[in-house]
Structures are given as C-alpha cells and as structure tokens.
Amino acid sequence: MPCARYITSLQELADGTIGSIRRAEVEQHLETCEDCRAALADLEKIRDAAASLDELQPPERVWLQIAGRLRQEGRIQEAAAPAPPRRYLHAFALAAALVIAIGGSLLFIASRNRQVPATAPATATATPPTGVPDAAEVQAAATAVEEAQQKLEAAIGRLQQVADASLQAMDPKTAATLQKNIGIIDQAIAEERAAVKAEPMNVPARESLFEALKRKVVLLQDTIALMNEMRKGNPSGAAEIVGGKG
Amino acid sequence: MTASKLTVRPTAPAAAGSGRMAELALVERVRRGELGAFEELYRTHAGRLYSLACRMLGNPADAEDLLQEIFLAAHRKLDGFRGDAALGTWLYRLATNQILDHLRSRAARAGQLTDALDDTGTIADTASGRLGDRAVTKLDLERALAQLPEGCRAAFLLHDVEGLEHQEVAHVLGIAEGTSKSQVHKARLRLRALLTRGSSA
Numbered sequence A: 001m002p003c004a005r006y007i008t009s010l011q012e013l014a015d016g017t018i019g020s021i022r023r024a025e026v027e028q029h030l031e032t033c034e035d036c037r038a039a040l041a042d043l044e045k046i047r048d049a050a051a052s053l054d055e056l057q058p059p060e061r062v063w064l065q066i067a068g069r070l071r072q073e074g075r076i077q078e079a080a081a082p083a084p085p086r087r088y089l090h091a092f093a094l095a096a097a098l099v100i101a102i103g104g105s106l107l108f109i110a111s112r113n114r115q116v117p118a119t120a121p122a123t124a125t126a127t128p129p130t131g132v133p134d135a136a137e138v139q140a141a142a143t144a145v146e147e148a149q150q151k152l153e154a155a156i157g158r159l160q161q162v163a164d165a166s167l168q169a170m171d172p173k174t175a176a177t178l179q180k181n182i183g184i185i186d187q188a189i190a191e192e193r194a195a196v197k198a199e200p201m202n203v204p205a206r207e208s209l210f211e212a213l214k215r216k217v218v219l220l221q222d223t224i225a226l227m228n229e230m231r232k233g234n235p236s237g238a239a240e241i242v243g244g245k246g
Numbered sequence B: 001m002t003a004s005k006l007t008v009r010p011t012a013p014a015a016a017g018s019g020r021m022a023e024l025a026l027v028e029r030v031r032r033g034e035l036g037a038f039e040e041l042y043r044t045h046a047g048r049l050y051s052l053a054c055r056m057l058g059n060p061a062d063a064e065d066l067l068q069e070i071f072l073a074a075h076r077k078l079d080g081f082r083g084d085a086a087l088g089t090w091l092y093r094l095a096t097n098q099i100l101d102h103l104r105s106r107a108a109r110a111g112q113l114t115d116a117l118d119d120t121g122t123i124a125d126t127a128s129g130r131l132g133d134r135a136v137t138k139l140d141l142e143r144a145l146a147q148l149p150e151g152c153r154a155a156f157l158l159h160d161v162e163g164l165e166h167q168e169v170a171h172v173l174g175i176a177e178g179t180s181k182s183q184v185h186k187a188r189l190r191l192r193a194l195l196t197r198g199s200s201a
C-alpha cells in the first residue's frame, strides 16, 4: 500500500494536475518509498489503458429498430426513400411458372421410364395400364424440360443481379452469410449440371439439378425480401428471414 | 436531473465554417423526414455513445435499448437544435442525461437509498498487490470496469476514458468537483486491486 498521506498526491501526479511545490515534495518521497513508486506506476498504467480503450460498435439491429420505430411513428417521409425495385417481380413469376412446368415434366418422364415389375401384385396399387413407355413421348418431355431449365436459369440470372445489388446495400455480416449460402448452392448446381451433361436421360440427375435450381430461387427470393423488409424498417421481418437460414 | 445544462465540449470543436454548415444541412434533411440523413448521423455518433452506455450500464443489452431511446429522442428534439453547439456535443449531452436517468431509476428500483452517483464511501477494499511488470490489457480493464460501483465508475469513465475535466464531470453528474476527483481516485485504486487480483489467478 502507498503511504496514506501521499495517495492523493500520487493521483494528481498521474493526472498532471499537481502543484509545483507539492510535486517536488512527492518526488523526493518517491526516491525513498518503493510502495509509492509502485502505486504511481500502476496508476499511470491504468490511466493510459483507460485512455486507449477502443470504441465499441453497436449491433446492426439497433439501427434497424430505430428506423422501424421512426417509420411506425410516421416521422419518415417515404417519398425521400428510394423505391424498391419492382422489375424482379416478373422474373419471380416466370421462375415460379417454370419450376412448376419442369417439376410436372420430370414426374411424367419418371413415371413413363419406370418399368412395372412383372412379378409385382399390380392389383392393389392399380398401376394405370399405360404399358411400355413411349420413347418418343419421353424424348419430347425431356426436350421440354431442357428448354424450361434454360429459361429458369436465365430467370435466376436476372434475380441474381437484383440480389447482388441488395447485398451491397446490406449489413456486411448479413450479406456475407447470404453470399456464402448462395455460393454453396452454386457449387451444387455446377455439380448437378455436370452429371446431367454426362447422362442427359438420367432422370434422378435431372431431378437433383432441378432441386438445386429451386433452392436457389428460394434463396434469392429471401435475399430480396430481406432487403425489402429492411427498407420498410421491419427488423423483426428481416430477422425472421435471416433466422430461417440458421 | 439538474445536469441538463452542461457546457462540456467532449468532442473536438467542429471547424466553425464548412463543418458546421454541413451539420446544419444534415439536420435540415433529418427534419424533412429523410431517413438516410438520420442514418448518416447515427453512423457517425453511435459508436461513441454506445461505448459510453455499455460501460456506464455494464450491460450491452441495456445499452442497446438505451441507444435506441437516445436516438429516437434525438430525432424528436432535433427541431430544437440551433447549431450553437456541435452536433456531437449536443448528442453527447442528450446521451449522458439519458444514461444517468437510466442509472438513477435503476438504482431507485433496486431500492438503493443512497444516491449512487454521489457515493463517497471509503476505500476499504483497495488493499492490493502491485501490477509490477504486468501489462494492463484493454480486455482486463473492460472486465474490471464492469465490477466497479456505479458512482465511481461513471466518474472514471467520463474523466479517464472520455477525457472530460473534473469540472465537466462534476457538471454532468451533478456532484461537486471535489467529489468527482475523489470518485475517480477511488475508481483507480479499486481497479488496481481488481487487476492485481484478476491477473494473478
């Protein structure tokens, strides 16, 4: 412990607020008192550490909540805010229609390709007596799937552009998470596409590719929806969307 | 509650010319209801005010809530901003008042009879070893800060972390200048005790 009668002076010495006469007296004392020297050194260390503390950054949700409350209370002039892009709605409608079309066609090909086992008790399941698959029919359906898939990929490309623009305006951490998820799906799509290319008539391979494309549509939809929630100042809506992604 | 008219200048004075004009232009955009303008104001000042709230309250969750309240209050009161102080100073004043009100009502809820901010208790628990060659890391200090009693923590934060003079600290906290001094001194000795205890474990 430092000497009781010098404690305040040591503090003032550390602060630089001590008077010159008192300073001379304390400095003389310091030459002979190790406890006070140690105390002064510690006080200076604490003072320096305090002055160098970093600024803490609040989480992004604080701003989202503030913006949401200001909107709720009608204190924001909506006209001043940039209008959300609406052009992507068309791309989503197209993607949705293609998803349904491809799904139906794949189901058709799959059911036609499935050979009914001769030994199976066909009575209970009552398989429709469509007989042997019609190769031409299947080929036509496969071509339709091929075309629809290309259109779907083009629609995804347009959605990706909108999503990219949204990501740039987003909190970097959220954007990084979404970007990572998109990257994972892109990787899956690339692999499935390679499998389909190797075996164009392999129905499971096509189904896998189709599933991956469908997942990408959903993720892009989420990304753009998230951006809109943030624009509307609806943090709970935005949190729900991000939370859904784990 | 009496500390609403402080004259502290915690931030560097805004360059009187273009800086002040830019601030007034920003405030005008906020008044017209531009969310982007208010976001700009938030991004500029939120870190500093959040740091202060976090350390004063010793609890990030409370600090988040309070930061929200501070900026919502700022948005409401910005109409009264005349540009006679820098925007940062104006906000800082508003924030410290809100933080202190929060601390007082929290103390009242907890049934503490003494005015925590004016606590001039003795330095009984400061008997300690020495730091010696040990460095005081920022993390060590943050942890130790959270264990300080509120009264001396507030004075220490304003003086040693925020860099206010004792006179200004006294004004902000509504206490005597001598009390500010003794609170800061007490805080440092307690921190020394906490730090020597913590790092030897």
Ligand SMILES: [Zn+2]
Pocket: A002, A003, A006, A029, A033, A034, A035, A036, A037
């Ligand atoms: Zn001594």
